[in-house]
Amino acid sequence: MEFELIRDDLVAAGLDVTICDPRQLRFEGGRLHGPNGPIDLVYRRLVIMDCLSRPDDVTALVDAARAGAVCLVNPFASDLMGHKSIFDLLTDEDRDFGLTATERNAVRNHVPWTRVLVAEADPHDHRTVGRDEVVEHRTSLVLKPVHDYGGHGVTLGWETDPREWEELVSRAVADGHLVQRRIQAHxxxxxxxxxxxxxxxxxxxxxxxxxxxxxxxxxxxxxxxxxxxxxxxxxxxxxxxxxxx
Incomplete structure (x- = not known):
């Protein structure tokens, strides 16, 4: 529904707007074309995981963006900001990102402790946590894929059977997962x-x-x-x- 609301607002502003499937796009003669003709600007709503899992369906869009032939709002590089590894970077106190005191305080108050799950953690690497520690502290931890959306693959340790949790953690070590500390939900x-x-x-x-x-x-x-x-x-x-x- 929000696709149609955005389209209607843009049409009311005098723009020619079409909602289309990426498989309807063609990149020909240095221009991106859709069902109703040439396209100058694309507002991407496709999630990056769908693009990666079905590359043949988005070839025209990717080629046009790479050639600079279309203005891509929500470009592919913006997905880096949706990568959950940003949280383990922010909560690593050994890293200086040039944040102000107010910004650092906001991180401490609002970003939960986050670490990358590995088989065996290096005690000198504050960005990782080992499998055994995660298994032991099940009731205070959340397991998440580093790059997914919509709650897919998120497991709450306190709602999971201990044996099932151990199996999930063991499999997750090889699949790129984060561990976050439980917070008090409202x-x-x-x-x-x-x-x-x-x-x-x-x-x-x-x-x-x-x-x-x-x-x-x-x-x-x-x-x-x-x-x-x-x-x-x-x-x-x-x-x-x-x-x-």
């Missing part, structure tokens, strides 16, 4: 869609949209599980700002 009672609307305890996840330091909106999600991603069973909920009269 829960509140919410009315449930049933007769007389009984209350049910749900996890609440509020994610602000920030634009140049100012909040422009909030993504609110509710879930019965600690994983609140919509693709993992969470639900989007509208957020209202209520002021007293």
């Amino acid at each position: 829960r509140e009672p919410w009315p449930w869609d049933a007769p007389e609307f009984p209350l049910r305890e749900l996890y609440v996840d509020n994610d602000p949209y920030m634009f140049r330091g100012r909040m422009g909106g909030i993504l609110a999600r509710l879930s019965g599980s600690g994983i609140t991603n919509v693709t993992a069973g969470g639900s989007l909920a509208p957020t209202f700002l209520v002021r007293p009269r």
Whole structure:
């Protein structure tokens, strides 16, 4: 639905906009072409994992972007910012990224302890954690693929059987995973869609949209599980700002 909302806004602004499948694109004569003719700008909504798993379907888009023949909004390089390894870098106190004192304090308060999972950790490498330690501290850890989205592959240790956790951790060592420390998730009672609307305890996840330091909106999600991603069973909920009269 959001694809259509964005398209309608752009059309109202006088632009010629088409929603299309990447398999409908052609790169010919130095121009990218779609179902309705030449294309100057692409707003990419394809996730990078889909592009990597189906390279033949995105050849025209990749070739046009590589040739500089099209302006690609949300370019492929932007996916580096979605790579979860950025968290183990930020929580490594031995690295100086030139952050201000306020920014470093924000990292300490809002980014959970994160380490790369390895078979056996080097005691001098503060970015890694070993398999045995992760197995031992199951109830306080989360296991995540370093590059995925939507809660795919995320495992909460405290909700996992000890034997299953050990097997998952052993397999994850070779597949590129991160380990994060458990944080206290927020829960509140919410009315449930049933007769007389009984209350049910749900996890609440509020994610602000920030634009140049100012909040422009909030993504609110509710879930019965600690994983609140919509693709993992969470639900989007509208957020209202209520002021007293």
